Amino acid sequence: MNRIEKKLGELKEQGKKALITYVTCGDGGYEATEKAVYEMEAAGADIIELGVPFSDPIAEGPVIQAASVRALSGGTTLAGIFEMVKRIRKRTDMPLLLMLYLNSIFGFGTERFFDICAEIGIDGVIIPDMPYEEKDEIQPYADNHDIISISLVTPTSKDRIEKIASSARGFVYCVSSTGVTGMRSSFQTDFSKFISEIKKYTDIPCAIGFGISNAEQAHDIKQYCDGVIVGSAVVNIIGKDPENCTKPVFDFTSSLREGLDR
Amino acid sequence: MDTKGKYGIYGGQYVPETVMNAVCELEKAYEHYSKDKEFQEELKALYRDYAGRPSMLYYAEKMTKDLGGAKIYIKREDLNHTGSHKINNVLGQILLAKKMGKKRIIAETGAGQHGVATATAAALFNMECEVYMGAVDMERQALNVYRMELLGSKVTAVTSGTSTLKDAVNEAMKDWATNIETTYYLIGSAMGPHPYPQMVRDFQKIIGEEIKAQLLEKENRLPDCVVACVGGGSNAIGAFYDFIGDESVRLVGAEAAGKGVETKYHAATLSRGRDGIFHGMKSVFLQNYEGQIDEVYSISAGLDYPGIGPEHANLAKTGRAEYVPVTDEEAVCAFEYLSKTEGIIPAIESAHAVAAALKIAPTMSKDQIMVINLSGRGDKDVYQIARYRGVNISE
Numbered sequence: 001m002n003r004i005e006k007k008l009g010e011l012k013e014q015g016k017k018a019l020i021t022y023v024t025c026g027d028g029g030y031e032a033t034e035k036a037v038y039e040m041e042a043a044g045a046d047i048i049e050l051g052v053p054f055s056d057p058i059a060e061g062p063v064i065q066a067a068s069v070r071a072l073s074g075g076t077t078l079a080g081i082f083e084m085v086k087r088i089r090k091r092t093d094m095p096l097l098l099m100l101y102l103n104s105i106f107g108f109g110t111e112r113f114f115d116i117c118a119e120i121g122i123d124g125v126i127i128p129d130m131p132y133e134e135k136d137e138i139q140p141y142a143d144n145h146d147i148i149s150i151s152l153v154t155p156t157s158k159d160r161i162e163k164i165a166s167s168a169r170g171f172v173y174c175v176s177s178t179g180v181t182g183m184r185s186s187f188q189t190d191f192s193k194f195i196s197e198i199k200k201y202t203d204i205p206c207a208i209g210f211g212i213s214n215a216e217q218a219h220d221i222k223q224y225c226d227g228v229i230v231g232s233a234v235v236n237i238i239g240k241d242p243e244n245c246t247k248p249v250f251d252f253t254s255s256l257r258e259g260l261d262r
Numbered sequence: 263m264d265t266k267g268k269y270g271i272y273g274g275q276y277v278p279e280t281v282m283n284a285v286c287e288l289e290k291a292y293e294h295y296s297k298d299k300e301f302q303e304e305l306k307a308l309y310r311d312y313a314g315r316p317s318m319l320y321y322a323e324k325m326t327k328d329l330g331g332a333k334i335y336i337k338r339e340d341l342n343h344t345g346s347h348k349i350n351n352v353l354g355q356i357l358l359a360k361k362m363g364k365k366r367i368i369a370e371t372g373a374g375q376h377g378v379a380t381a382t383a384a385a386l387f388n389m390e391c392e393v394y395m396g397a398v399d400m401e402r403q404a405l406n407v408y409r410m411e412l413l414g415s416k417v418t419a420v421t422s423g424t425s426t427l428k429d430a431v432n433e434a435m436k437d438w439a440t441n442i443e444t445t446y447y448l449i450g451s452a453m454g455p456h457p458y459p460q461m462v463r464d465f466q467k468i469i470g471e472e473i474k475a476q477l478l479e480k481e482n483r484l485p486d487c488v489v490a491c492v493g494g495g496s497n498a499i500g501a502f503y504d505f506i507g508d509e510s511v512r513l514v515g516a517e518a519a520g521k522g523v524e525t526k527y528h529a530a531t532l533s534r535g536r537d538g539i540f541h542g543m544k545s546v547f548l549q550n551y552e553g554q555i556d557e558v559y560s561i562s563a564g565l566d567y568p569g570i571g572p573e574h575a576n577l578a579k580t581g582r583a584e585y586v587p588v589t590d591e592e593a594v595c596a597f598e599y600l601s602k603t604e605g606i607i608p609a610i611e612s613a614h615a616v617a618a619a620l621k622i623a624p625t626m627s628k629d630q631i632m633v634i635n636l637s638g639r640g641d642k643d644v645y646q647i648a649r650y651r652g653v654n655i656s657e
Contacts, residue, residue, distance in 0.1 A: 058432050102539045
């Protein structure tokens with residue numbers, strides 16, 4: 001069974017919300033990323049999204065864009081990230097996803113990409129610039145290795161929710177609001193309505209992401225969903241001082257965990 | 263319909279889910295209005311009365327004699343209102359935006375020609391307009407920046423990446439994803455997600471249609487060769503489209519080779535790129551072995567783009583059109599050549615087409631005809647060309 005589905009199944013049984021955290025790979029070096037992953041797991045993160053830095057990240061706000069620039073100028077490569085994942089996989093069995101832009105797969109070679117992902121223990125991918133209509137670009141290759149391509153639903157999806165949600169696997173990535181990734185102080189979306197619309201068409205967990213940046217927000221939002229995704233806030237902490245990021249990342253993740261469990 | 267807007271393997275709709283419904287809405291609106299008689303009449307009137315169409319097809323007699331090969335005609339898109347072919351597409355799209363009830367227009371621009379055309383049309387249609395422009399381009403095209411502001415538009419500097427056209431597209435896409443309900447993204451080239459490549463081509467294809475009709479009248483025949491510059495490729499697809507079915511017509515695109523395709527400093531996508539998926543489309547891109555988009559370079563801000571529209575990628579793949587690299591130096595020489603020979607100062611973008619023509623025309627026979635699509639005028643480039651030649655002029 002795919003680790004994402006297994007983990008989410010366990011959480012459901014325990015009546016717990018999923019905490020999904022994101023880190024931009026190679027920001028501050030691969031070691032900083034690795035350390036952050038271990039700290040996040042120790043502090044209670046359930047699933048980790050490993051962001052593959054891209055030259056032109058059109059769905060990212062300033063925090064992740066800046067982290068991507070730093071990572072790339074520091075020499076981060078997909079090949080290097082694969083090596084890092086191998087090391088991480090030796091130490092943990094938690095679900096690992098790659099979040100990346102389609103050209104990082106297509107430009108690398110789609111079949112080869114998924115072969116390697118399967119070999120090193122990647123459980124899923126999130127591709128922000130691949131809508132439902134173009135999913136065949138990767139789906140057969142991902143399915144071949146039981147790697148889940150996570151579907152995104154946004155407040156602008158409206159009549160598209162049915163077809164997206166009904167074919168989704170793992171969890172539905174519910175984008176909190178229009179715009180790009182990044183910390184938000186408040187949300188305009190009616191989450192109750194948004195999530196119940198999605199739940200009409202699927203039984204899999206719904207996780208809300210884009211803009212959630214502290215324990216209070218996580219706590220406020222948990223009533224609407226099965227999990228939350230936190231990205232920019234983590235990246236921001238690592239970016240400030242990559243070498244000494246372990247304690248702040250642990251503390252921050254713990255606070256999110258506490259916010260979700262409270 | 264699941265696979266939309268494909269040109270061979272190229273094209274498609276590779277955009278984030280947030281903008282997917284807007285893309286679908288645009289697609290429906292365009293399908294409707296492209297067949298709507300009233301819309302087409304309104305557009306025709308704008309082309310005629312506002313843009314100054316048809317643009318002239320000029321027999322370049324001195325150039326023809328000097329080169330001693332094919333008879334050369336120049337399609338004068340530089341004489342359109344706002345000084346380039348960009349106005350053709352902008353008028354079509356802004357009319358569509360108005361019909362769709364949109365109040366705010368955003369656009370990206372490289373050289374500033376598309377930005378100026380958009381700012382102009384936004385003024386005419388009384389719409390709020392914000393143009394994203396790379397900070398590097400704002401410096402090399404300062405005149406166009408002021409022009410856009412004069413027309414009432416906001417010009418937002420983009421400092422990410424290489425601070426050029428590619429980055430301006432990135433930021434415009436982010437704005438669109440943020441303000442999706444109110445905003446119409448007016449893409450300036452035959453690129454991006456479907457329906458943009460098709461729509462931009464349809465609004466530009468009047469160039470080729472006019473060339474065909476004008477040449478029939480003057481020479482009672484088709485041209486043997488049509489030459490245009492390509493960045494994203496809107497003026498080229500506009501000039502080529504009506505001739506694609508005419509197998510005897512050779513179609514040549516001139517792409518920016520900067521300091522040479524053997525160096526790192528060029529934007530010659532079809533010479534050096536490979537298949538990729540970026541900016542909403544599957545096409546050919548300059549990229550590294552892991553799919554990171556290359557930083558590209560050209561003296562011409564309008565051609566300084568690491569990709570090309572999907573229809574060109576397909577025309578190149580099928581061999582129907584050929585694409586040749588033209589260096590900065592060749593383009594600047596052509597810029598000066600056309601100025602001195604015909605008294606026409608071309609845009610530095612269009613000078614790439616002239617440079618390709620300077621090489622090809624002498625290889626053709628005297629009874630053959632070549633048409634150069636002169637996509638824009640060069641007033642905006644004078645300062646930069648002077649600087650390139652080491653002449654210091656202060657404005």
